[in-house]
Amino acid sequence: MMEKYNRVVLKLSGEALAGKLGYGIDPEVIQSIATQIKEIVAYDIEIAIVVGGGNIWRGMAGSAKGMDRATADYMGMLATVMNSLALQDSLEDNGVQSRVQTSIEMRQVAEPYIRRKAIRHLEKKRVVIFAAGTGNPYFSTDTTAALRAAEIEAEVILMAKNKVDGVYDADPFVHPEAKKYQELTYLDLLNGNLGVMDSTASTLCMDNDILFSCFPLWKRATLKRLYSRKNWYSN
Numbered sequence: 761m762m763e764k765y766n767r768v769v770l771k772l773s774g775e776a777l778a779g780k781l782g783y784g785i786d787p788e789v790i791q792s793i794a795t796q797i798k799e800i801v802a803y804d805i806e807i808a809i810v811v812g813g814g815n816i817w818r819g820m821a822g823s824a825k826g827m828d829r830a831t832a833d834y835m836g837m838l839a840t841v842m843n844s845l846a847l848q849d850s851l852e853d854n855g856v857q858s859r860v861q862t863s864i865e866m867r868q869v870a871e872p873y874i875r876r877k878a879i880r881h882l883e884k885k886r887v888v889i890f891a892a893g894t895g896n897p898y899f900s901t902d903t904t905a906a907l908r909a910a911e912i913e914a915e916v917i918l919m920a921k922n923k924v925d926g927v928y929d930a931d932p933f934v935h936p937e938a939k940k941y942q943e944l945t946y947l948d949l950l951n952g953n954l955g956v957m958d959s960t961a962s963t964l965c966m967d968n969d970i971l972f973s974c975f976p977l978w979k980r981a982t983l984k985r986l987y988s989r990k991n992w993y994s995n
């Protein structure tokens with residue numbers, strides 16, 4: 761049997777949760793994600809999840825329309841809390857124990873982010889969902905995934921994508937001849953401005969030797985394939 765990962769961070773973009781709706785939360789998609797996560801837990805892999813908020817609100821879009829950037833970003837972080845609660849609900853519905861930890865304190869809703877407590881939950885085989893990003897404006901949930909992965913010593917970040925099945929050298933929807941990478945370094949990502957992960961997140965991963973793998977969310981078997989440890993930066 762191939763060596764498996766012990767602890768992973770799964771990054772779900774907000775858009776992924778929207779599914780075909782294009783906005784908000786698609787219950788079917790969230791149910792499918794929850795069952796896939798359940799399978800990972802069953803393989804004895806500790807899993808922490810960072811959820812985005814782009815299906816509800818993106819700070820940049822708000823600030824482009826004249827809103828104060830920090831305020832718009834805080835709204836984005838609150839959007840990630842809604843997504844996290846929806847995911848937790850679905851996980852628990854599927855019999856998977858989970859805890860939401862938020863970087864912005866809201867005690868009636870979720871636990872505050874406490875690194876050691878998060879690790880303890882993981883050790884007890886609970887899924888931990890990190891909500892409210894880093895708690896700081898001007899950051900993204902990609903960066904949150906990189907930061908939390910470094911903090912909890914996860915080996916890999918699994919980036920769920922809902923349109924592409926890996927990393928390409930150009931947008932495959934615009935350039936059908938675009939080439940898919942089998943392997944990639946963070947420097948390639950940064951130099952090529954490849955957009956699969958933002959530059960702050962890439963730098964953090966590069967400096968802390970965190971691997972990332974990019975997989976299509978709609979192909980159910982793919983997440984399972986990522987149980988095994990492969991020295992890929994993408995697939």
Ligand code: UDP
Pocket residue numbers: 772773774775811812813814815817818819820832833834835836837839840892893894895896897898899900901902904
């Ligand atoms: N955000 C932030 N700080 C963080 C994480 C997120 O300000 O540490 C805000 C930012 O406005 C962002 C929004 O939350 O646009 C939603 O997160 P993101 O765009 O990363 O979500 P995704 O693209 O994964 O859906």
